[in-house]
Amino acid sequence: MNNFVYNIPTKVYFGENQLENLGAELSKYGKKVLLTYGGGSIKKIGLYDKVVAEISKAGLELFELSGIDPNPRVSSVNAGADICKKEDIDVLLAVGGGSVLDCTKYIGAATYYDGDAWDILLKKAPVEKCLPIITVLTLAATGSEMDAGGVISNPETKDKIGLIFPVMQPKVSFLDPTVTYTVNKFHTACGAADMISHIIEVYFNMNQDLYMLDYVMEGLMKTIIKFAPIAMEKPDDYEARANLMWTSTWAINGFVNGGKRQAWSCHPMEHELSAIYDITHGLGLAILTPRWMEYTLNENTVSKFYQFGVNVFGLDGTLPQMEVAKKSIEMLKDFLFGTLGLSSTLTEIGIDDTNFEIMAKKSVTGGTMYAFQPLAASDIEEIFRMCL
Amino acid sequence: MNNFVYNIPTKVYFGENQLENLGAELSKYGKKVLLTYGGGSIKKIGLYDKVVAEISKAGLELFELSGIDPNPRVSSVNAGADICKKEDIDVLLAVGGGSVLDCTKYIGAATYYDGDAWDILLKKAPVEKCLPIITVLTLAATGSEMDAGGVISNPETKDKIGLIFPVMQPKVSFLDPTVTYTVNKFHTACGAADMISHIIEVYFNMNQDLYMLDYVMEGLMKTIIKFAPIAMEKPDDYEARANLMWTSTWAINGFVNGGKRQAWSCHPMEHELSAIYDITHGLGLAILTPRWMEYTLNENTVSKFYQFGVNVFGLDGTLPQMEVAKKSIEMLKDFLFGTLGLSSTLTEIGIDDTNFEIMAKKSVTGGTMYAFQPLAASDIEEIFRMCL
Numbered sequence: 081m082n083n084f085v086y087n088i089p090t091k092v093y094f095g096e097n098q099l100e101n102l103g104a105e106l107s108k109y110g111k112k113v114l115l116t117y118g119g120g121s122i123k124k125i126g127l128y129d130k131v132v133a134e135i136s137k138a139g140l141e142l143f144e145l146s147g148i149d150p151n152p153r154v155s156s157v158n159a160g161a162d163i164c165k166k167e168d169i170d171v172l173l174a175v176g177g178g179s180v181l182d183c184t185k186y187i188g189a190a191t192y193y194d195g196d197a198w199d200i201l202l203k204k205a206p207v208e209k210c211l212p213i214i215t216v217l218t219l220a221a222t223g224s225e226m227d228a229g230g231v232i233s234n235p236e237t238k239d240k241i242g243l244i245f246p247v248m249q250p251k252v253s254f255l256d257p258t259v260t261y262t263v264n265k266f267h268t269a270c271g272a273a274d275m276i277s278h279i280i281e282v283y284f285n286m287n288q289d290l291y292m293l294d295y296v297m298e299g300l301m302k303t304i305i306k307f308a309p310i311a312m313e314k315p316d317d318y319e320a321r322a323n324l325m326w327t328s329t330w331a332i333n334g335f336v337n338g339g340k341r342q343a344w345s346c347h348p349m350e351h352e353l354s355a356i357y358d359i360t361h362g363l364g365l366a367i368l369t370p371r372w373m374e375y376t377l378n379e380n381t382v383s384k385f386y387q388f389g390v391n392v393f394g395l396d397g398t399l400p401q402m403e404v405a406k407k408s409i410e411m412l413k414d415f416l417f418g419t420l421g422l423s424s425t426l427t428e429i430g431i432d433d434t435n436f437e438i439m440a441k442k443s444v445t446g447g448t449m450y451a452f453q454p455l456a457a458s459d460i461e462e463i464f465r466m467c468l
Numbered sequence: 469m470n471n472f473v474y475n476i477p478t479k480v481y482f483g484e485n486q487l488e489n490l491g492a493e494l495s496k497y498g499k500k501v502l503l504t505y506g507g508g509s510i511k512k513i514g515l516y517d518k519v520v521a522e523i524s525k526a527g528l529e530l531f532e533l534s535g536i537d538p539n540p541r542v543s544s545v546n547a548g549a550d551i552c553k554k555e556d557i558d559v560l561l562a563v564g565g566g567s568v569l570d571c572t573k574y575i576g577a578a579t580y581y582d583g584d585a586w587d588i589l590l591k592k593a594p595v596e597k598c599l600p601i602i603t604v605l606t607l608a609a610t611g612s613e614m615d616a617g618g619v620i621s622n623p624e625t626k627d628k629i630g631l632i633f634p635v636m637q638p639k640v641s642f643l644d645p646t647v648t649y650t651v652n653k654f655h656t657a658c659g660a661a662d663m664i665s666h667i668i669e670v671y672f673n674m675n676q677d678l679y680m681l682d683y684v685m686e687g688l689m690k691t692i693i694k695f696a697p698i699a700m701e702k703p704d705d706y707e708a709r710a711n712l713m714w715t716s717t718w719a720i721n722g723f724v725n726g727g728k729r730q731a732w733s734c735h736p737m738e739h740e741l742s743a744i745y746d747i748t749h750g751l752g753l754a755i756l757t758p759r760w761m762e763y764t765l766n767e768n769t770v771s772k773f774y775q776f777g778v779n780v781f782g783l784d785g786t787l788p789q790m791e792v793a794k795k796s797i798e799m800l801k802d803f804l805f806g807t808l809g810l811s812s813t814l815t816e817i818g819i820d821d822t823n824f825e826i827m828a829k830k831s832v833t834g835g836t837m838y839a840f841q842p843l844a845a846s847d848i849e850e851i852f853r854m855c856l
Binding site for chain 2: 081087088089288296300302306323338339
């Protein structure tokens with residue numbers, strides 16, 4: 081069993097009408113606030129006005145960077161860092177989903193670097209400082225609100241890279257489930273697929289470190305399976321939105337990791353997909369994950385699938401291990417492609433095998449040394465083919 | 469569903485040989501360290517020498533307060549605060565179990581109060597500041613290493629009071645499962661009973677806020693049920709000790725609460741027991757909890773017992789709710805009095821009904837407004853009688 085350091089200091093305001101605390105939290109860090117957001121959906125739902133009112137009430141000075149894309153680009157990071165340097169910004173306020181939050185983290189880091197922010201993603205520039213970050217979350221999916229990681233795309237090089245720097249950990253996050261009432265069925269489903277994939281990446285591990293965390297992960301997966309369909313059916317169901325929101329945070333904030341040595345498999349593969357085809361991250365993960373499971377299921381790994389089937393899907397534990405294991409993958413497919421209604425193949429979303437070889441090579445670079453089942457480029461290419 | 473603020477910033481070093489980080493962590497807060505501990509068991513197991521060596525290596529100045537009792541007394545709090553004031557202590561280092569940690573929290577708070585520390589427990593003195601606290605845990609039970617609460621006894625008044633002040637939250641805690649190898653069977657069992665009771669106090673709640681937390685709590689209870697017997701049988705089983713240690717922390721650090729309105733029932737009752745009879749806290753809880761469950765099980769509450777029976781003990785969910793509910797209490801008794809081998813009645817440990825009336829009255833003062841089943845003094849007296 082491996083040692084670990086648990087250090088997740090983000091403070092979270094959870095629930096409705098918590099934004100009344102926003103001004104006080106921002107003020108702890110200074111006067112000049114850079115508000116970052118995406119394409120303007122926060123204006124449609126009235127969140128922008130609420131946030132700006134709180135900033136104004138607190139007597140803070142507001143700067144803005146809008147237009148951060150899904151699969152956020154390094155150009156937005158550079159643009160944000162330029163504002164921070166020029167205006168001497170004290171604190172960043174990211175209002176949006178994972179893309180806005182991820183981008184804002186790198187803006188905070190790039191403010192202390194004189195050069196192209198892409199150097200940070202290429203690990204050519206050290207990240208030892210970051211502007212303080214406060215977030216207002218609008219989508220339950222990536223968990224960026226309580227972790228120190230972020231993924232940035234570079235459309236020029238067709239690269240998508242995710243890194244973790246502890247200084248990028250948000251100081252405070254506001255999680256209001258009612259803000260997600262307007263998230264449509266598709267993005268609710270993609271969020272659910274993203275969070276279940278975050279857990280699967282950690283859970284499927286032959287290192288049985290800290291079994292209590294397996295129980296916790298099983299509980300989180302059961303929560304997603306229980307509440308995602310409810311949120312899709314009844315978008316303003318507070319209980320469903322709240323359970324999904326808090327689960328998405330805990331699926332990836334680091335608690336469930338313990339000291340497990342791990343190397344994520346489906347995420348690196350998906351990053352290659354969305355880097356080239358700009359698809360929604362959760363959708364890519366939904367298509368990839370069951371095929372990765374089918375490919376990695378064997379006599380050495382069967383016990384983990386069995387545990388997954390019995391503890392998450394309630395399958396009959398008296399049946400043969402391999403039978404339960406296979407059935408567990410079918411149950412996951414039923415959930416993703418049936419209940420959530422997500423497309424089940426790459427073909428369906430217009431992706432063919434043109435780039436599989438290069439994507440497979442790049443995925444391996446992501447590192448699979450401690451993976452559940454180490455995969456060479458040829459293995460990954462085969463998994464991509466299984467998704468057609 | 470109620471709003472809540474999640475704010476648990478304690479950093480945790482988990483695993484063996486993590487004390488090499490102790491000097492650096494202490495040094496963040498200053499030069500003068502007050503080391504607090506109990507009756508000397510930390511010397512027997514060599515932990516004292518290791519801690520002192522790290523303090524010395526970091527060039528820090530060491531002061532000591534030893535002799536903190538189980539069910540720690542207010543006299544120790546006053547003695548510690550006197551040292552802190554006189555020596556201008558910068559940081560507190562608590563090495564021990566929950567008693568040492570709890571006592572140290574109030575030492576940190578009482579340092580900023582000119583008067584008897586008991587005033588703090590009586591809420592006559594405000595607690596707005598506290599010296600920084602670092603802990604090295606030696607017993608998996610109370611969770612004091614990652615929460616802001618503590619319980620202090622006053623032998624003169626026969627009172628035992630527990631309060632929570634956010635400023636008392638430890639900055640850093642060191643959790644090394646191997647340190648608990650020397651914890652004997654009885655105290656391992658009492659620790660398990662304590663942690664399962666912490667969860668039951670929150671779990672048995674008719675407010676179904678954030679169901680995902682119910683799953684987490686069920687996982688934590690299953691962990692205790694799985695690993696406590698292993699740790700008793702094989703005291704140096706790292707996996708068992710590690711699972712119990714991390715579970716005890718998460719059973720009470722506040723994560724599982726969400727926004728549940730709650731009022732603990734068995735803890736206030738037990739505090740009256742140990743205030744008068746100085747018994748081990750976990751033993752008192754083990755005796756009380758199943759009787760409290762029997763007393764509060766009725767048509768209104770049966771669904772929670774049913775959930776407990778099915779999800780924690782794997783009982784057959786197709787049986788009638790009440791049958792599953794009653795069986796779940798029997799299963800818990802089997803675990804506490806059979807598997808853990810704890811005494812099952814107050815009579816067995818030499819306690820009769822002499823003080824039941826006064827204890828019952830004092831327990832109610834603890835507050836039961838939001839309790840699972842509100843209990844008047846007469847109800848509590850009846851529960852005490854059921855324990856004979």
